[in-house]
Amino acid sequence: MSATPPATPPPPPSSLEPYLGQQVVVDTRSTYIILGTLTAIAPDCLTLENADVHDTNDASSTKDHYIMESHKLGIRTNRRAVKVRTAEIISVSLLRDVEIY
Numbered sequence: 001m002s003a004t005p006p007a008t009p010p011p012p013p014s015s016l017e018p019y020l021g022q023q024v025v026v027d028t029r030s031t032y033i034i035l036g037t038l039t040a041i042a043p044d045c046l047t048l049e050n051a052d053v054h055d056t057n058d059a060s061s062t063k064d065h066y067i068m069e070s071h072k073l074g075i076r077t078n079r080r081a082v083k084v085r086t087a088e089i090i091s092v093s094l095l096r097d098v099e100i101y
Contacts, residue, residue: 016041023095025067028088031057035075044086051079071098
């Protein structure tokens with residue numbers, strides 16, 4: 001019996017250290033995007049505070065459009081804190097680095 005191959009490894013936690021205390025955008029493998037202030041980094045999860053957990057299936061806008069609106073208008077906080085499993089993360093970027101088009 002063969003073992004299930006591991007998921008793509010997440011970025012090393014040390015590579016995200018410059019983002020601590022900053023507002024970030026976390027793109028996930030699902031329809032969810034998470035915006036908030038990165039407050040902790042662990043091998044298996046990231047912790048964001050004053051976060052917005054947004055399911056793009058619940059809205060008519062795309063992920064990109066929602067992120068650009070959040071960049072312009074601010075994060076619509078709906079969680080005091082949230083932990084995001086690193087196995088679900090595709091990318092992490094600073095909200096201030098979002099390009100508006």
